[in-house]
Amino acid sequence: xxxxxRPRTLVEKIWDEHVVLQDEGAPAVxxxxxxxxxxxxSPQAFTGLRTRGVTVRxxxxxxxxxxxxxxxxxxxxxxxxxxxxxxxxxxxxxxxNCREFGIxxxxxxxxxQGIVHVIGPELGLSQPGMTIVCGDSHTATHGALGALAxxxxxxxxxxxLATQCLLQRRPKTYEVRVDGRLAxxxxxxxxILALIARIGVGGGTGHVFEYTGExxxxxxxxxxxxxxxxxxxxxxxxxxxxxxDTTFEYLHGRRxxxxxxxxxxxVARWRRLPSDDGATYDRSITLDASALEPMVTYGTNPGMGVxxxxxxxxxxxxxxxxxxxxxxKALAYMDLRPGEPIAGRKVDVVFLGSCTNSRIGDLRQxxxxxxxRRVAPGTRLLVVPGSQQVKAQAEREGLxxxxxxxxxxxxxxxxxxxxxxxxxxxEPGQYAISTSNRNFEGRQGTGxxxxxxxxxxxxxxxxxxxxADPRPLVDRDPVTVEGR
Amino acid sequence: MPEPVTVFTSRVVPLPAENVDxxxxxxxxxxxxxxxxxxxxxxxxxxxFTATGDLREPPFxxxxxxxxxxxxxxxxxxxxxxxxxxxxxxxxLSWGIRAVISTGFADIFRANSLKNGLLPIVxxxxxxxxxxxxxxxxxxxxxxxxxxxxxxxxxxxxASAARAGGAGRAASVxxxxxxxxxxxxxxxxxxxxxxxxxxxRAFAFEIDPFARKMLLEGTDEIGYVLGRLPSIEAWEASHxxxxxxxx
Numbered sequence: 001x002x003x004x005x006r007p008r009t010l011v012e013k014i015w016d017e018h019v020v021l022q023d024e025g026a027p028a029v030x031x032x033x034x035x036x037x038x039x040x041x042s043p044q045a046f047t048g049l050r051t052r053g054v055t056v057r058x059x060x061x062x063x064x065x066x067x068x069x070x071x072x073x074x075x076x077x078x079x080x081x082x083x084x085x086x087x088x089x090x091x092x093x094x095x096x097n098c099r100e101f102g103i104x105x106x107x108x109x110x111x112x113q114g115i116v117h118v119i120g121p122e123l124g125l126s127q128p129g130m131t132i133v134c135g136d137s138h139t140a141t142h143g144a145l146g147a148l149a150x151x152x153x154x155x156x157x158x159x160x161l162a163t164q165c166l167l168q169r170r171p172k173t174y175e176v177r178v179d180g181r182l183a184x185x186x187x188x189x190x191x192i193l194a195l196i197a198r199i200g201v202g203g204g205t206g207h208v209f210e211y212t213g214e215x216x217x218x219x220x221x222x223x224x225x226x227x228x229x230x231x232x233x234x235x236x237x238x239x240x241x242x243x244x245d246t247t248f249e250y251l252h253g254r255r256x257x258x259x260x261x262x263x264x265x266x267v268a269r270w271r272r273l274p275s276d277d278g279a280t281y282d283r284s285i286t287l288d289a290s291a292l293e294p295m296v297t298y299g300t301n302p303g304m305g306v307x308x309x310x311x312x313x314x315x316x317x318x319x320x321x322x323x324x325x326x327x328x329k330a331l332a333y334m335d336l337r338p339g340e341p342i343a344g345r346k347v348d349v350v351f352l353g354s355c356t357n358s359r360i361g362d363l364r365q366x367x368x369x370x371x372x373r374r375v376a377p378g379t380r381l382l383v384v385p386g387s388q389q390v391k392a393q394a395e396r397e398g399l400x401x402x403x404x405x406x407x408x409x410x411x412x413x414x415x416x417x418x419x420x421x422x423x424x425x426x427e428p429g430q431y432a433i434s435t436s437n438r439n440f441e442g443r444q445g446t447g448x449x450x451x452x453x454x455x456x457x458x459x460x461x462x463x464x465x466x467x468a469d470p471r472p473l474v475d476r477d478p479v480t481v482e483g484r
Numbered sequence: 485m486p487e488p489v490t491v492f493t494s495r496v497v498p499l500p501a502e503n504v505d506x507x508x509x510x511x512x513x514x515x516x517x518x519x520x521x522x523x524x525x526x527x528x529x530x531x532x533f534t535a536t537g538d539l540r541e542p543p544f545x546x547x548x549x550x551x552x553x554x555x556x557x558x559x560x561x562x563x564x565x566x567x568x569x570x571x572x573x574x575x576x577l578s579w580g581i582r583a584v585i586s587t588g589f590a591d592i593f594r595a596n597s598l599k600n601g602l603l604p605i606v607x608x609x610x611x612x613x614x615x616x617x618x619x620x621x622x623x624x625x626x627x628x629x630x631x632x633x634x635x636x637x638x639x640x641x642x643a644s645a646a647r648a649g650g651a652g653r654a655a656s657v658x659x660x661x662x663x664x665x666x667x668x669x670x671x672x673x674x675x676x677x678x679x680x681x682x683x684x685r686a687f688a689f690e691i692d693p694f695a696r697k698m699l700l701e702g703t704d705e706i707g708y709v710l711g712r713l714p715s716i717e718a719w720e721a722s723h724x725x726x727x728x729x730x731x
Contacts, residue, residue, distance in 0.1 A: 020719040021712060026694045029712055031719055033726040041568065043518035054710070063729040069516060086516040093518050104729050130726050137568040137592060153570035153596035154520075155705075163709045165716055169692070201503050202562035205591055235565065237591045256727050301503050301565070322560060326502045419512045428535045440507040440566060442530045 007276035009173050010242050011208050014148040014273070018131050020165060027167040033130040035160045036116045037064040037103065039094040040421070041135030045158035046097040056101040058164045063125060064098050065106040066091055067115045069421040072384050072411035083423040101161075114387020114413045117141035117355035121225065122389055124254025128243035128270040133160060138355045138437065139238075140231040144224035145251070146243035146273055148208070151232065172282040174207035174236060178215035180290035184478065185471035187365070188223035189357060189435065189454035191215070192230040193295035195287060197305040204236030207283060210275065211241050215289035221250040222361040229356045230437050233302040242274035296342050296467055297439045297452040299330035304439070306342055308457060308469045314338035333441055334449050343467050347451065349432040350381045350408075350462040351444070354418035357435035357455050358386030360393050366459035367399040368479040369470060370406040376465025381408030382424065384416040408462070420445045433461045489601050489699050492582060493628040493640050494555035497545055498619050504559055505566035506593065510575040512567075523571055524578035546579065555582040556627055558615055562586070563604075564593025573597045583629050585636075587612045598695040599705065603629060605636065605689045614682030621675035631700060637686040644686045 008016070015030075022028040035058075042064075049055065056062060069087040082088040091108070098105040106112040106119055113119070116134055120126040120142050128146035133139060135157045142149035156166055178191055196203070209231050216224065224241045231239030241247075248267055251257045258266045293307035304327075306313070315327040315338060331338065336345070352358070352366050363385060375381045383403045385391040391413055394400055400410045417424040418436035420443065426432055428447025435458050439450035451467055456479065460470035514526035532544040539547055557576070563586040564572060573596050576584070583603040594604045607615065618625055618638070629636055633643035698705055709716075 017723075021715045025697075026708075027692075029709055029716070031716070031723065034729070040515050041570070044520050044570075047518070048706075052706070058725075060728050060730045061725060084516070090516050090518055102730075125727055125729060127726060135568055137566065151568035151592055153568055153592060153599065155570060155596065155599040159706045159709060162706055163713070163716060164720075165709055167694075167705055167709060201565050202588060202590070205562070205588060232566075232592075235562075235590065256729070256731065301505065303503075322500070322502050325500070326560075329501070421512050421515065438505075438507065438566065440505045442511055443507050446511070446530055447535050 007278035007280075009275040009279045009281060010146065010210055010240055010273055011148060011171065011173050012279070014129055014131065015170060017129070027169045029165050030131065030168045031165055032133050032160055033061060034120070034125060034132045035062045035164070036120055036132065036134035036136075036139070037062060037094075037157070038068055038116050038134070038136065039066050039090050040068040041154050042097065042157055043090060043093045044154050045135075045161055046093070046101070048158040049161055052162070054162050056103060056161045059102040059104075061164060062103045062161070063106070064094060064103050065113055065116050065119055066094060066108050067413075068415045068419060070108050070414045071422050072414050072416050072424060074412065083421070087421065111388050111392070114389065115355045115358065115415055117225075117229065118359060118386030118390065118413075121145060121221070121250075122254070122387055124251055124257035127251065127257060127266070128247060129273050133166065137232045138229050140236070141225050141229040141355055143228040143231070143238055143240035144221060145247055146240060146270065148238055148240065150238040171208045171237065172206055174204055174209050175281040175284035176209050176211050177213040177284065177286045178211065178289050179213045179286060180215055180288050181218060182215055182289045182292060185456055185474035186292050186294055187454045187456060188219055188226040190292050190295045191287065191289065192227045192233075193297065193302065193305045193452060194292050195285075196230065196234045196303045197295070198287070199234055199285065199303075201233060201301045201303040202235045204231065204234040207236050209234070209236045209239035210281070211239060213286070216241055217244065220361065221246060222359040225359070226356055230302065233437060243270045244274075294454060294457045294470055296433070296457060297450070298334065298336055298342050299327070300333055300439055300441050301330075302437065302439060302452060304330060305452070308343055308453075308467065310342060312336045312338055312340050312342060342451075343469060345451070345467045346431060347379060347433045347461050347466060348430040349417075349426060350375070350379060350458050351384070351417045351432050351434040351436060352382065352455060352458055353384030353386065353416050354434075354436035355386065355415070356437045358384060358390065358413075360390050362435065362455040363390070363394050363399050364397070365479050366455040367402040368477065369456060369459040369473050370408070370463065371402050373406060373463050375407040375462045379462060379465045381406065381462045382411065382417060383408050384411045384424070385413050387413045406462070417444050419443070420448075433458050433467060489582065489603070490632050491628060491630040492555060493626050494582070495624055495626055496556045496558050496619055497551050497554045497581070498616065499545055499557055499559045500616060502560040503562045503565055506564055506569050506572040507566055509564070509572040510569065514575070515569055515571055517571075520574050521578060523575035527575040527579045550623070553580065555580055556629065557581050557584045558619060559584055559586045561609075561612075562588050562590065565590040568592045568596070570596040570600070573600045573602045577602055585612075585615065598692065598699070601699055603631065603691070605629070607687070607689065611683060611687060614679055618676065618679035618683050621673060621679050631691070631696060634691060634696070635686050635688045638680060638683060641686075
């Protein structure tokens with residue numbers, strides 16, 4: 001077959017292997033290896049199944065967790081207090097649906113509960129070469145393992161449950177090459193914020209990113225997850241990193257990965273996944289890692305970002321009328337003045353968490369800066385680990401004590417203030433510096449204002465009480481930006 | 485299952501904002517529902533209401549009396565980025581919107597819209613600007629969106645013969661309750677004439693041919709895939725499961 005000799009990209013290899021059939025003029029019927037489910041985008045899909053009188057085709061390729069609307073504070077009595085009756089009903093619905101259809105649930109109270117994009121890799125469910133979907137746009141996170149992973153809507157969730165397949169058009173490919181090495185104090189979050197600032201929030205529409213280059217290779221798995229996680233903020237439904245020894249080392253021994261001889265076979269198969277020499281991409285862009293600085297967003301979409309040493313841009317400098325209008329609106333919402341430095345802006349809340357930056361390595365970085373220091377008076381630090389396993393690991397290392405001693409709050413795992421569905425939210429007018437992925441108007445609470453940044457920048461800002469460059473602290477006290 | 489759509493005519497709601505994200509279309513606190521209906525109240529909620537729940541002053545475009553009943557939204561570039569929430573098209577449909585016109589749509593929003601019969605119509609930046617000009621000159625101009633003929637027409641006229649014939653389809657398309665071609669209500673003013681010239685009386689739009697077929701027939705995509713179960717079983721027989729979530 002011609003396909004076996006033509007050089008192919010990582011995405012093309014995964015795609016080709018998973019096409020079940022394609023009728024003329026129709027999208028491909030694409031087989032999905034792993035379906036992740038959570039409480040918010042699934043209830044209508046299960047209702048649809050019941051209406052059709054069909055069952056879940058592969059409950060053993062499906063896994064559920066509760067993360068979006070669950071509380072992060074311990075309550076009294078049996079469980080945790082859910083924010084309201086509607087959210088409680090939705091959580092109860094997921095539990096009922098999982099029971100009825102035989103889907104394993106890592107629910108509240110389980111030691112494996114956590115944010116869906118944290119527990120997938122953590123449990124070894126997400127593996128190289130797989131197709132992975134979830135009714136959540138940050139599903140691209142799992143692309144860090146070399147999987148084609150993307151978010152879907154609830155109608156597609158229903159199709160998945162019923163057939164274990166999706167109807168999809170072959171995506172275009174977009175190589176994002178990051179050359180060079182990151183400077184101390186600059187991390188994965190800064191890479192992805194810099195990319196989005198450059199290409200805009202619609203820059204990757206219709207494409208799948210493949211992150212390549214020396215700087216990506218040098219990153220650990222958790223940092224790669226941070227980058228892939230925010231692919232959607234650049235418009236790309238998926239983003240991948242080719243699997244390598246870092247990937248295999250991360251996966252080895254995890255609960256759901258093959259063991260023994262099957263592991264060796266799997267690794268041999270995974271080693272054939274990286275893009276072939278001579279494979280071509282529909283688009284490409286190159287970033288120089290060594291030129292990157294810590295990034296902070298100033299506006300109301302993730303593309304509105306600048307270096308922490310930079311200034312809020314002026315609407316007058318926008319290339320067109322629409323851009324000028326957008327910037328005017330964003331700065332009015334954020335109550336920022338054109339030309340003012342972003343560093344030094346007061347922050348009321350520091351949120352360390354979300355599927356972007358709530359893993360053990362993220363917590364270690366923030367804790368390294370906060371150890372022996374205090375959060376500024378009048379600033380609130382909320383630390384929400386991504387999973388119960390992350391929480392337990394952090395507590396074994398004493399990181400919870402570091403955060404508490406600094407004046408921070410240490411919570412149970414969940415999406416929390418990233419999406420503000422569970423009661424963890426900003427008051428109108430408040431400013432947060434947040435390690436999450438979206439700074440949309442009202443995202444972290446109606447009227448709340450968000451600066452997106454890395455865990456290091458968030459920690460430095462917590463100490464200063466204002467948006468702050470982490471590099472002076474990092475220089476004093478070198479921080480390891482890794483960690484399994 | 486989506487309701488079959490063929491052709492409809494409506495005045496237009498202008499929303500000249502870029503990158504209108506799904507959190508604005510429907511804030512996350514409305515995602516606690518387990519239903520698809522009843523989301524109109526949450527549509528653009530925080531752009532329509534103050535933190536204390538009062539209508540904003542001046543009102544957001546959707547709350548202006550003249551906008552009630554309009555079924556077409558003309559939005560700025562890259563409509564619908566952000567989350568995968570299908571509640572965004574559900575909310576637009578609940579309010580009454582059946583088509584959104586922009587220069588581009590976020591991938592997940594577009595897929596979700598097509599599965600619910602909300603038409604994402606992509607136009608060139610030039611035509612997009614001209615449509616806004618036309619709407620400024622004649623705020624009550626009507627557009628006819630014809631999925632069968634794959635074209636947008638200014639006014640209530642029937643499908644343009646050239647376009648429909650050229651596409652190999654019947655030139656005569658049923659337009660229920662719609663009479664002969666009418667000029668825009670303010671035709672004759674110089675601004676309208678110029679904008680109309682830039683828009684064109686009728687223009688074609690691209691749409692995924694499979695999605696179009698499903699919508700015209702009112703066919704259900706899940707039914708389509710369920711109909712191919714033998715092929716799926718054959719594929720699965722030769723591709724062992726990669727993971728067992730129960731294990």
